[in-house]
Amino acid sequence: MIDILIDVMLMSFLAITAIAIIRIRNLFAVIMLFGIFSLLSAAVFVVLDAADVAFTEAAVGGGISTVLMLATLALTRQQEEKPPAHTQWLPLTVVVFTGAILVYGTLDMPAFGDPDAPAQQHVAPYYIEKSQTDTGVPNMVTAVLASYRGFDTLGEVTVIFTAGVGVLLLIGSNLFKRRRDEDES
Amino acid sequence: MELILSHYNYWIVIFLMMAGFYTVISRGNLVKKIVGLNIFQVSVFLLYISIGNVEGGTAPIVIEGAEKYSNPLPHVLILTAIVVGIATTALALALVVRIREAYGTIEEEEIHEQDQSL
Amino acid sequence: MSHNLILRIISKFLIPLIILFAFYVQFHGDFGPGGGFQAGVIFSVAFILYTLVFGLDSAEKIITPVVLRILASLGVVIYAGTGVASLLLGANYLDYDVLGKTPVAGQHVGILVIELGVGITVASVMILIFYSFAGRDRD
Numbered sequence: 001m002i003d004i005l006i007d008v009m010l011m012s013f014l015a016i017t018a019i020a021i022i023r024i025r026n027l028f029a030v031i032m033l034f035g036i037f038s039l040l041s042a043a044v045f046v047v048l049d050a051a052d053v054a055f056t057e058a059a060v061g062g063g064i065s066t067v068l069m070l071a072t073l074a075l076t077r078q079q080e081e082k083p084p085a086h087t088q089w090l091p092l093t094v095v096v097f098t099g100a101i102l103v104y105g106t107l108d109m110p111a112f113g114d115p116d117a118p119a120q121q122h123v124a125p126y127y128i129e130k131s132q133t134d135t136g137v138p139n140m141v142t143a144v145l146a147s148y149r150g151f152d153t154l155g156e157v158t159v160i161f162t163a164g165v166g167v168l169l170l171i172g173s174n175l176f177k178r179r180r181d182e183d184e185s
Numbered sequence: 186m187e188l189i190l191s192h193y194n195y196w197i198v199i200f201l202m203m204a205g206f207y208t209v210i211s212r213g214n215l216v217k218k219i220v221g222l223n224i225f226q227v228s229v230f231l232l233y234i235s236i237g238n239v240e241g242g243t244a245p246i247v248i249e250g251a252e253k254y255s256n257p258l259p260h261v262l263i264l265t266a267i268v269v270g271i272a273t274t275a276l277a278l279a280l281v282v283r284i285r286e287a288y289g290t291i292e293e294e295e296i297h298e299q300d301q302s303l
Numbered sequence: 304m305s306h307n308l309i310l311r312i313i314s315k316f317l318i319p320l321i322i323l324f325a326f327y328v329q330f331h332g333d334f335g336p337g338g339g340f341q342a343g344v345i346f347s348v349a350f351i352l353y354t355l356v357f358g359l360d361s362a363e364k365i366i367t368p369v370v371l372r373i374l375a376s377l378g379v380v381i382y383a384g385t386g387v388a389s390l391l392l393g394a395n396y397l398d399y400d401v402l403g404k405t406p407v408a409g410q411h412v413g414i415l416v417i418e419l420g421v422g423i424t425v426a427s428v429m430i431l432i433f434y435s436f437a438g439r440d441r442d
Contacts, residue, residue, distance in 0.1 A: 004190070011197040018204035018224055027216055034220050041227050048234045049255040051244040051336040055328075056267045057230070059344045064429060065223065065271050067351060071436035072216060072278040076285040081214040082292050091211035099203040103196060111191030113240035115253070120239060124256040131257075132247050135410040137333040140245040140257040141264065145338065146414040149261060150397040153417070154382055156265040157424050161379050163272035164428035168372075170279040172435035175368040246335065268340045268425060275432045282439060 003047065010044045025081045027073055035066040052141045194235045201228035213293035215281045219274060226270050233259040307356065314356045321349040329422050333411070339418035343425025350430045359437045368434055371427045378424025382417050389413070 017037045021030055038061025045054035073079075110117035131143040145153055168175075205228060208221025237259035245257035281291055288296050329342035354362040385397065392401040399413025400406040 007194065011194070015197060015200055015204075018201050021220060021224065022204060022208050022212075027214070030217060030220055034223060037224065038227065041231060044231060045234055048238045049242055049244045050234045050237070050260045050263070051246070052338070052341070053230070053234060053260050053263050053267070055336050055341050056264050056344070057227075059341060059348065060267050060271045061223075061227070063348050064344060064351070064433075065274055067355075068271075068275055068278055068432065068436060069216065069220070071433070072281055075282045075436065075439055076216070076291050078214075078216075078285075078291055081212065081217055082294070084211060084213060088211055091207055094210065095203045095207045098206065099199055102199045102202070106192055106195040106199070107188075109192070109195060112194045112235060113238050114191075115239050115242075117236070119236050119259075120256055124258055127257050128245070128254050134407075135414065136407040137411070137414060138247040139333055139335065139337075140247070140254070141260045141336075142332050142338050142414065142418070144257050144261045145264065146417050147399065147410055150386075150417065152261075153265060153421065154386070154397070156269050157379055157382055157421055159269050160272045160428050161375055161424055163269075163276045164375055164431055166276045167279045167432045167435050170276070170435075171282050171439050172368075172431070174438045174441060175434055244336070264338075264340060268344065271344075272428065272432075279432075279435065282436070 007044070007047050010040055010047065014040050014044065025083070027079060027081055028070075030081075031066060031069045031073065034069070035062050038062045038065065052139075195232070198228050198232045198235060201231070204228075215284065215291040215293065216278075219277050219281070222277075223270070223274060226266075230263045230266065233263050310356055314352050318349045318353055321352070322346060325349065325426075329418065330415070332418055333414060339421030340425055342418075343422040344429060346422070346426040347429035347433070351433050354433065354437055359434065359441070363434070366430070368431065371431045371434070374427035375424055375431060378420045378422070378427065381420030381423065385413060385416050385420070 014037065017033055017040065021033050021037065024030055024033065038057060042054045042058040042061065045051075045057055110119075114120075127140055127144055127148065131140045131148075132138065135143045135147050137143045137147075202225055205221045205223070205225030208224065209218050212218060212221065237256035239253055239255050242253040242255040243251045245254045245260065284296070285291050288299055290296060290299075325342045325346035328337035328345060329339065332338035332342070350362065350366065353365070385399070385402075387396075389398050389401055390396055394401040397413075397417075400409045402412045403409035
């Protein structure tokens with residue numbers, strides 16, 4: 001019961017933060033609220049037994065993404081968002097309609113935390129039983145990430161590398177140009 | 186009552202998802218759009234982790250005395266998705282910086298106006 | 304920038320601890336929560352903090368963008384190279400069983416090495432991205 005209570009509390013904090021992000025026009029405040037949002041979601045991950053995920057979300061969402069967004073804000077020199085030019089009825093209708101369809105879709109989903117749900121039946125029991133004997137690694141998440149699904153992770157690392165190359169191509173020219181100038185002088 | 190207790194988590198996640206979606210389609214400021222996309226992304230993470238949760242289970246690290254573990258597979262998928270997400274967000278922010286340098290603004294409306302006057 | 308005395312002292316005290324914690328997360332990821340992705344992010348946070356407090360110019364003296372560019376690709380090469388190594392030893396791509404004397408020992412070696420590759424790539428890409436943003440408005 002206490003689990004549900006904490007979960008509901010954190011989830012409603014998340015919802016309140018999301019509404020505040022939509023309503024506030026000051027971009028600095030929006031970005032700080034997004035940092036809070038990430039930290040709260042990390043807390044929810046802890047409640048849902050996902051220690052590794054919470055760890056990553058706290059470091060990435062609360063740390064790096066906030067810093068990068070603030071850096072963008074400093075580069076674009078714009079503090080306030082302009083009030084929207086169009087009426088908000090069309091997007092609101094689209095969102096409510098999509099949300100209603102999704103909620104209708106959840107009615108067929110197994111209950112939250114159901115051990116007999118199809119998602120728990122497929123490969124998960126194999127990982128839970130065999131990962132210790134197959135790899136000798138107590139942390140199943142590491143075992144699945146690095147060993148069973150090594151191809152996936154190789155792809156993810158390549159995506160991160162490619163994104164880094166993209167950022168360098170877009171805005172990184174100063175880093176290398178200046179060094180060349182110094183070499184010439 | 187039974188239905189609410191067993192599905193409330195999914196509903197709040199859908200609410201967050203729609204909050205992010207609404208920010209993306211209704212706001213013209215590019216930084217705010219990216220914040221909206223990130224909210225959407227985090228709520229998808231929450232949906233996956235909610236699906237992987239097992240009642241009475243513990244975190245998927247082998248310890249003595251634990252009998253039930255949460256499903257490790259969604260954790261793996263989301264853990265990598267978070268780091269890939271920040272890398273792609275950085276790419277989007279870099280594009281915003283370049284757009285500001287080219288157009289002098291990060292408001293969608295003003296960019297459209299400049300494009301049409303060319 | 305030059306007068307933030309408290310900020311400077313505190314971050315000088317914190318940065319070694321953050322780096323130490325990153326190494327702990329990297330090499331203890333098999334047993335507790337952690338692994339290459341988290342360690343890389345935490346390691347880059349130490350450098351981002353240093354850049355924020357002491358400026359990009361002094362951060363570039365410690366680790367230059369050129370070195371970071373090489374490290375970012377080195378991580379991917381370590382990961383893919385582990386797969387090639389297992390191919391050469393007669394197993395499938397990224398099948399670590401053949402890397403050690405017993406399959407379990409081989410798995411251990413494989414997981415440690417590829418996590419190291421992940422950590423190096425993630426850390427250097429994150430620092431490189433932050434350098435790009437920080438260096439955009441100079442000169």
